[in-house]
Amino acid sequence: MPSRMPANSPETATAANPLLGEWTTPFGVPPFDRIRSEHFLPAFAEAMARHRSEVAAIAADPAPPSFADPIEALERSGVLLARVNSVFNNLSAAETSPALQEISREIAPRLAAHRDDILLERALFLRVQAVWEARAGLSLAPDEATLLENTWKIFVRGGARLEAAGQQRLRAINAELASLTVQFGDHLLEEINRFRLVLDDPADLAGLPERVRAGAAAAARQAGLEGQWLFTLQAPSYGPFMQYAASRQLRRRMFLAYTGKADHGDERDNKAIASRMAALRAERARLLGYATHAHYVLDENMAKTPERVQELLDRVWGPAKEKAAREAESLREAARAEEPDFRLEPWDWSYYAEKVRQREYDVDEDTVRPYFSMERVREGAFWVARQLYGVTFTARKDIPTYHPDVDAFEVKDADGSHLAVFYADDHPRPSKRSGAWSSRFREAWMRQGAPVRPIVANVCNISPPAGDAPALLSLEETETLFHEFGHALHSILSQVRHRSLNSVPRDFVEMPSQIMENWATEPEVLEVYARHWQTGEPIPDALVARLKRARTFNQGFATVEYTAAALLDMGWHTLTDAEPHEAAAFEQATLEGIGMPREIPPRYRSPYFQHIFAGSYSAGYYSYLWSEVLDADAFQAFREKGLFDPATARALRVEVLEKGGSEDAMILYRRFRGREPSVEPLLERRGLVAAKP
Numbered sequence: 001m002p003s004r005m006p007a008n009s010p011e012t013a014t015a016a017n018p019l020l021g022e023w024t025t026p027f028g029v030p031p032f033d034r035i036r037s038e039h040f041l042p043a044f045a046e047a048m049a050r051h052r053s054e055v056a057a058i059a060a061d062p063a064p065p066s067f068a069d070p071i072e073a074l075e076r077s078g079v080l081l082a083r084v085n086s087v088f089n090n091l092s093a094a095e096t097s098p099a100l101q102e103i104s105r106e107i108a109p110r111l112a113a114h115r116d117d118i119l120l121e122r123a124l125f126l127r128v129q130a131v132w133e134a135r136a137g138l139s140l141a142p143d144e145a146t147l148l149e150n151t152w153k154i155f156v157r158g159g160a161r162l163e164a165a166g167q168q169r170l171r172a173i174n175a176e177l178a179s180l181t182v183q184f185g186d187h188l189l190e191e192i193n194r195f196r197l198v199l200d201d202p203a204d205l206a207g208l209p210e211r212v213r214a215g216a217a218a219a220a221r222q223a224g225l226e227g228q229w230l231f232t233l234q235a236p237s238y239g240p241f242m243q244y245a246a247s248r249q250l251r252r253r254m255f256l257a258y259t260g261k262a263d264h265g266d267e268r269d270n271k272a273i274a275s276r277m278a279a280l281r282a283e284r285a286r287l288l289g290y291a292t293h294a295h296y297v298l299d300e301n302m303a304k305t306p307e308r309v310q311e312l313l314d315r316v317w318g319p320a321k322e323k324a325a326r327e328a329e330s331l332r333e334a335a336r337a338e339e340p341d342f343r344l345e346p347w348d349w350s351y352y353a354e355k356v357r358q359r360e361y362d363v364d365e366d367t368v369r370p371y372f373s374m375e376r377v378r379e380g381a382f383w384v385a386r387q388l389y390g391v392t393f394t395a396r397k398d399i400p401t402y403h404p405d406v407d408a409f410e411v412k413d414a415d416g417s418h419l420a421v422f423y424a425d426d427h428p429r430p431s432k433r434s435g436a437w438s439s440r441f442r443e444a445w446m447r448q449g450a451p452v453r454p455i456v457a458n459v460c461n462i463s464p465p466a467g468d469a470p471a472l473l474s475l476e477e478t479e480t481l482f483h484e485f486g487h488a489l490h491s492i493l494s495q496v497r498h499r500s501l502n503s504v505p506r507d508f509v510e511m512p513s514q515i516m517e518n519w520a521t522e523p524e525v526l527e528v529y530a531r532h533w534q535t536g537e538p539i540p541d542a543l544v545a546r547l548k549r550a551r552t553f554n555q556g557f558a559t560v561e562y563t564a565a566a567l568l569d570m571g572w573h574t575l576t577d578a579e580p581h582e583a584a585a586f587e588q589a590t591l592e593g594i595g596m597p598r599e600i601p602p603r604y605r606s607p608y609f610q611h612i613f614a615g616s617y618s619a620g621y622y623s624y625l626w627s628e629v630l631d632a633d634a635f636q637a638f639r640e641k642g643l644f645d646p647a648t649a650r651a652l653r654v655e656v657l658e659k660g661g662s663e664d665a666m667i668l669y670r671r672f673r674g675r676e677p678s679v680e681p682l683l684e685r686r687g688l689v690a691a692k693p
């Protein structure tokens with residue numbers, strides 16, 4: 001684990017720096033026990049210097065340009081920098097510290113400048129351009145053609161064709177955006193960690209299940225507040241509180257704290273940062289010849305244009321609002337039985353939705369949780385992967401991890417060959433950013449003809465153990481684990497030859513993760529892993545049937561809050577001017593313009609919309625819905641042919657999961673499915689249209 005030592009330690013880049021030396025750990029994983037925060041800056045400096053040297057040699061090569069040089073040569077360059085950067089980025093997200101945050105603020109603009117130095121090197125671009133112009137006569141394999149196109153586009157989109165003044169301005173924009181991205185994420189993590197709702201009156205716990213009380217008591221003890229109860233804005237604490245707490249006043253307090261993150265007009269306020277980032281992105285897009293930042297981003301995605309994104313969002317927005325309105329009325333009826341003059345507010349929705357769910361479907365989340373213990377859910381995901389693809393996961397205690405809570409596994413293929421190392425990091429802690437994600441410490445690729453296999457991590461913030469019970473997950477958390485595991489399988493099964501081709505379009509990357517969610521609640525799968533943590537009894541068939549009936553419950557709300565966030569994202573990134581907009585006013589105008597229901601906030605407000613201001617989803621948050629169209633349609637193939645049909649599973653593995661971004665995403669999907677996807681299965685699954693008989 002990184003130490004808390006200051007980043008400006010006198011240690012320099014020497015052979016003693018574990019980030020620069022050979023890793024003799026099992027499977028070449030990072031030697032986390034030896035890595036310290038003071039190693040990173042020297043390692044970055046050395047890695048960037050080596051990368052510059054490699055690129056300079058490629059640019060100065062006197063031989064005629066060819067696919068081998070510069071295209072493949074560029075792809076092979078920067079391996080050390082990629083290694084250092086992957087370790088740093090993963091630790092900064094999952095196990096950060098003040099020292100790492102300080103390094104991040106310093107290194108982000110330096111990395112942006114390093115990238116600009118490469119992409120704006122005139123001699124290098126001319127060599128790339130020459131190969132691009134000669135592409136018709138090169139007889140390239142499909143993945144080679146993709147690599148050539150991607151390489152050429154990276155240079156063009158990186159400003160290689162701009163005049164000197166434009167390149168200078170582009171450098172300044174990229175550097176500022178890199179710094180602002182780090183600031184936004186740091187502010188949000190600090191905001192989440194600084195809020196605490198401390199209760200000392202048992203009456204304030206009315207409505208909360210015993211497991212929630214036990215978790216809050218344990219959190220309080222850990223914080224030195226013995227005999228009290230502590231609630232935070234972390235999802236496993238905030239969600240159950242809003243769902244069960246009878247005190248409307250306390251629910252309101254929690255809701256306002258959650259939706260007010262980084263929105264207090266203080267040093268952690270993110271509104272000005274969001275506004276500035278949107279303006280800079282708009283300016284960069286215009287500089288590079290695009291109408292808006294959304295046009296710039298979507299040119300690389302399956303959707304291609306903002307108009308196609310808007311078409312999809314419009315397709316679901318109307319039906320979702322209608323369903324949400326019916327849901328809201330149902331909640332009002334439930335509340336007015338107790339309070340005749342009740343007015344539904346945003347902090348009431350989860351509370352009364354849970355009451356209606358229990359009344360209409362006889363589904364109580366606390367009745368469900370005992371069947372979803374953390375270890376069994378994970379084993380269920382592993383079992384599904386084995387049935388579909390023949391892969392196995394074996395726990396390995398000899399593989400170093402970056403935190404004691406992290407579990408390490410070796411992944412083997414059906415023939416026993418090594419496929420990957422998999423890390424599972426499941427529960428929240430103050431050093432971890434919010435949300436859930438899958439990432440890689442190393443990519444899959446071919447190096448000098450030998451396969452390099454990936455090191456993959458799944459990071460979640462799901463319910464930790466409470467009291468004497470193990471970690472018991474909600475159905476939503478169970479699906480989240482399966483979702484991130486789908487991302488992991490996409491990385492684990494990759495067979496691409498070139499490192500960069502592990503990346504796929506943003507609106508395709510969620511398809512392999514979202515399709516995995518489908519198996520989580522199939523009766524045949526539940527029978528394997530959903531067993532009561534105390535008795536070992538399988539989840540009752542009657543409860544499974546009730547869960548199935550409740551699948552479309554509250555989907556109007558869920559679709560509205562998600563789609564509103566996607567529309568807010570597109571609003572920020574279809575701005576045509578490069579002037580900052582006051583964030584609160586812009587957000588309000590955007591939501592009023594789409595007719596946002598008063599009782600439902602967007603899933604993410606601008607000051608804490610980490611996906612688009614401190615992540616890689618700018619003008620891309622819609623992609624979860626776009627990918628859901630693909631996954632709903634793709635899972636139909638398994639419904640038609642069998643949940644674990646070998647031919648269908650092999651087609652998904654070979655035509656999609658192994659290919660990464662080696663070919664156009666729609667081509668890969670058509671090979672698997674035999675046609676382009678239909679939106680109807682998604683609308684039916686969410687209950688937005690009547691299912692076909």
